[in-house]
Amino acid sequence: MDNQNTNSPAPSRRSLLTAGGAGLALGAVAAGGAVALVSSDGDAMEPAAESGGPVPFYGEHQAGIATAVQDRLHFAAFDVKTDDRDAFVQLLKDWTEAAALMTEGRPVGDGAYGGLAEAPPDDTGEALGLKASRLTLTIGFGPSLFATYGKAFGIADKRPAALVELPKFPGDNLDRTRSGGDLCVQACADDPQVAVHAIRNLARIGFGKVAIRWSQLGFGKTSSTTPDAQTPRNLMGFKDGTRNIAGTDTKRLDAHVWADGGDGAGWMKGGSYLVARRIRMNIETWDRTSLQEQEDVFGRDKGEGAPVGKAKERDEPFLKAMKPDAHVRLAHPDTNDGATLLRRGYSFTDGTDGLGRLDAGLFFLAYQKDPRTGFIPVQRRLAAHDALNEYIQHVGSAVFAVPPGVRDSKDWWGRGLFDDTASTKGGA
């Protein structure tokens, strides 16, 4: 069975492990396993996210932004626990190496059982035998990393002007224990066990240097970056992300998502800025609201997802036909000087609260060229006027500078920020 690896479209961790060596295993992945973006002729009813193959880790941009949205999320924000620059840089290098392995569907280090019997295994093992499951790992640096460790790490003058703390918006009810963070790692995969395994093993590698501040599991992606696939529905039952930026639309990605490295933050060229918001939905109230009110609130109909007065989901919205406080009208680029976000959010359900209400909603993730012209002005408008505010509440918030991609096996996450002698554009 193991001899057939090279014919497999999606090699499992087990088959890689038993293929006889890393070189051969890598060859198998490269030959048969690469599954990245969805082509525009994909089956419209069958999200390509069900594929189990690997997404390439190395590239100009980090994977997990323009990548076709995977089914599951494990997002973790970390606090730094060391002021030793060398130790922190070593952690970034160790994380990069582990991330490259795990996104290929391989365990970290010596694996889950291949090392010394007297030592804890390098890998925790629960993903053995599972496919790569399109795992992507995407790192970001929060404002507090620069504010708290800027001097110790020698990076104070490299904080991008775009990496601002978000203002307090009307209606915000933020839980500090679900907000902020010096670092973040976004793990997306089609199998939750693969995403959870990745965050757990990174946290383990970081023991003593970083600690998880908060984390969020998500499912039911609420925004597709593959407009040819069926648009997912959020927990309010509406299609979400109809007009999202396609992962293959390089023109819109360049215009709205990829940072240009200006404002003295050349190391961010090819990166992006991530805004994360935990948005709780008042599910029980929403469920007792009439269909008409629900459709008025969104500005789209519930069944097809068509804008008010239009027949089809993808018809161009006529904003003036919507109520002035309709969500789609207020969030539309035409209402916001063209501001456009690449959304990558997930639904969450974290059990029930003390009052027996579902603790559920949308974990909103948006990538953009600059939050000052992206999320912030849009959210100012929504927070002030959106009819949806009666049914939602923002309870967590964070913002991160997401550096460009890792070019090859000698490059590492954040090298442009920490390594003054290295170019952020060239290879290693």
Place this chain on the structure above:
Amino acid sequence: MDNQNTNSPAPSRRSLLTAGGAGLALGAVAAGGAVALVSSDGDAMEPAAESGGPVPFYGEHQAGIATAVQDRLHFAAFDVKTDDRDAFVQLLKDWTEAAALMTEGRPVGDGAYGGLAEAPPDDTGEALGLKASRLTLTIGFGPSLFATYGKAFGIADKRPAALVELPKFPGDNLDRTRSGGDLCVQACADDPQVAVHAIRNLARIGFGKVAIRWSQLGFGKTSSTTPDAQTPRNLMGFKDGTRNIAGTDTKRLDAHVWADGGDGAGWMKGGSYLVARRIRMNIETWDRTSLQEQEDVFGRDKGEGAPVGKAKERDEPFLKAMKPDAHVRLAHPDTNDGATLLRRGYSFTDGTDGLGRLDAGLFFLAYQKDPRTGFIPVQRRLAAHDALNEYIQHVGSAVFAVPPGVRDSKDWWGRGLFDDTASTKGGA
């Protein structure tokens, strides 16, 4: 596209909705969609759980017990909020009708947008367009239903002798807000959004009569009922459920799982008893434990899952070769007078606790003929001696009487318990 429904192996909710009528839609499901148990010639590397079709709702036993384990879980325990017998019986009938629809991949009632614009939609809508995803819904009745509502509902003398409250075991650290419940519904599906949708809509139908007491999301099934498929791994990285009862093994199911209706509880014949335990793992401690210690604790090796001294996962364990406190040795039927449980547990990760530790572990679900000869004696032994106790803690607990299956569209969940004139064996 919609005309091709009958050729589709897994009709989506959308295709069913647009097929032109319930009768036609049902025909499409019956003709092309039925996917239930995995045959023994299934692909051993590809869990059949990835199928998106429906599992039949009607039958001698409830689905969700012997059914091949699905990928995701949403488990909810409810408290009853009415002492009106008629209202409660009507709820059970309404739930049964909704469950039959949702397990077929259809919305409840008039759907998510087909009703009056002035009224809230009957269905919350977030599963529109998703496949049936092998959803199963399994109901159970807790001891407190009989203790609290026995008189009001006229069921006090029908409490099965086997439905005992679990004793306190050594080491238990139970959170009352995650324990007990008058009722439970176990929702399993290959898509978490489908499972969450089902529990949410049942909770909504039950508004004013029942309220969710606690709920638990799970992923990464830790016990397979399809021994020909790859054995899943728990969050300790070990294969779990190697010797579990196969869903197709009617002999072992009859011997260990299906209740025989004795002890004056004839209405339970063909049902089963469910024990649910939230078992938190001390992940960080485990991850710092040597491979040798980990393997000693379980009594199996980590890579292959073979019992101590044996070469292959499915080799018969030689218990005396294991340490006296090894988990596999203590839990083995030979150590427990033959006691055998059908396990159906899921891994869980509920973020991090106040100390930054992963709140993760195993949500243990076990079905059995009688807890007094099943879970209770096994757990007494484990709680007293199991080497694993250093790394786990039981933090939630519940037990339920799971009635037999719903025979047809005129039958309903719990009819045998509430309807004195009806036979629990015949149809309606």
